[in-house]
Amino acid sequence: MLEKDIQEVLITEEEIRAKVKELGATLTEDYKDKYPLAIGILKGAIPFMGDLMKEIDAYLEIDFMDVSSYGNATVSSGEVKIVKDLNTNVEGRDILIIEDIIDSGKTLKYLVDLFKYRQANSIQIVTLLDKPTGRKVDLKADYVGFDVPDAFVVGYGLDYAEKYRNLPYIGVLKKEIYSF
Ligand code: 5GP
Ligand code: MG
Ligand code: MG
Numbered sequence: 001m002l003e004k005d006i007q008e009v010l011i012t013e014e015e016i017r018a019k020v021k022e023l024g025a026t027l028t029e030d031y032k033d034k035y036p037l038a039i040g041i042l043k044g045a046i047p048f049m050g051d052l053m054k055e056i057d058a059y060l061e062i063d064f065m066d067v068s069s070y071g072n073a074t075v076s077s078g079e080v081k082i083v084k085d086l087n088t089n090v091e092g093r094d095i096l097i098i099e100d101i102i103d104s105g106k107t108l109k110y111l112v113d114l115f116k117y118r119q120a121n122s123i124q125i126v127t128l129l130d131k132p133t134g135r136k137v138d139l140k141a142d143y144v145g146f147d148v149p150d151a152f153v154v155g156y157g158l159d160y161a162e163k164y165r166n167l168p169y170i171g172v173l174k175k176e177i178y179s180f
Pocket of ligand 2: 041042043044045099100101
């Protein structure tokens with residue numbers, strides 16, 4: 001059903017599964033002696049976080065934050081506002097921010113500064129996708145699944161106007177989908 005709207009599959013389900021296992025093994029090694037707090041950024045990080053957390057063998061806790069910067073448009077407004085804050089006090093915690101994709105970097109820059117201000121002990125960024133060519137601020141992820149070209153991608157949590165998050169792979173939409 002959804003597949004008819006997809007121009008091209010960029011990353012398959014199998015490729016995602018293998019990468020998530022690999023990232024999970026690395027994070028297990030890096031965090032096995034800590035009590036990390038994984039913070040998923042809603043809603044895009046949901047499938048990635050759900051799969052990744054099962055691959056991390058450490059005393060991990062999870063929480064979620066919802067920030068908005070994009071609305072339904074495909075270009076960043078540059079404005080970040082907190083829609084839902086954490087339930088957890090991050091002071092002294094080792095934080096893993098879990099994101100679907102980094103483009104301009106503005107969303108994560110805002111969050112890193114916020115968690116620093118709230119006195120986290122350490123802050124590392126885990127992102128499934130990275131668009132290095134889109135960067136507008138100085139920000140680097142510590143763990144990256146895949147680099148993607150500067151195209152608007154959907155699936156595995158990533159939406160277009162709130163749809164396509166439930167696609168099990170990462171793809172590019174057909175042009176006509178944007179033009180109604
Ligand atoms: P940034 O603040 O880094 O520019 O934007 C990050 C957020 O913008 C991501 O968390 C994601 O929600 C959205 N975003 C950036 N690029 C894409 C894309 O190619 N597809 C989708 N669906 N969302 C994107
Ligand atoms: Mg996001
Ligand atoms: Mg979105």
